[in-house]
Amino acid sequence: xxxxxxxxxxxxxxxxxxxxxxxxxxxxxxxxxxxxxxxxxxxxxxxxxxxxxxxxxxxxxxxxxxxxxxxxxxxxxxxxxxxxxxxxxxxxxxxxxxxxxxxxxxxxxxxxxxxxxxxxxxxxxxxxxxxxxxxxxx
Numbered sequence: 001x002x003x004x005x006x007x008x009x010x011x012x013x014x015x016x017x018x019x020x021x022x023x024x025x026x027x028x029x030x031x032x033x034x035x036x037x038x039x040x041x042x043x044x045x046x047x048x049x050x051x052x053x054x055x056x057x058x059x060x061x062x063x064x065x066x067x068x069x070x071x072x073x074x075x076x077x078x079x080x081x082x083x084x085x086x087x088x089x090x091x092x093x094x095x096x097x098x099x100x101x102x103x104x105x106x107x108x109x110x111x112x113x114x115x116x117x118x119x120x121x122x123x124x125x126x127x128x129x130x131x132x133x134x135x136x137x138x
Contacts, residue, residue: 013135014040017092020128025120031096034121037089039130044089051089055082087115087122090129 015038022032039048061067061075091111097104104110115122128134 011040011042014038014132015042016135018128018134020124020134021096022121022124032121033095034125034128035092035094036125036129037092038132038135039090040132040135048086048089051082051086055079055086058082083119083122083126084115087125088112091115091125 017035017037019033019035022030022034024030037044039045058075058079062072062079067075088111091114093106094111094114095106097106097114115125
């Protein structure tokens, strides 16, 4: 193997953002293009690691025996909030979304709204961000 072949496999790849077309939950392609940071991006890696650790701690609570319905609901809400925070951390921008015939603007508020209101988009964002293979292809 030539040393030059290793050039595109360095951690520098994780500093780049990638864009992808979101698929509807049924697999239908959309015009919605999402741009995300890598979970291994040094600018967010520490904060993301903390959020993921907190998420794991909350999920463990659901596995305990004799979890009351109230405890379950409280923990489920916390898990949902952490999922949203993680997606917001890695989502950079979106394009290709319209409101009727008008382009839907991409700004801080609409990014948050997209993440908060659509769990399938949240899942796609986090899945792509944590897939290191996607960043090697950049």
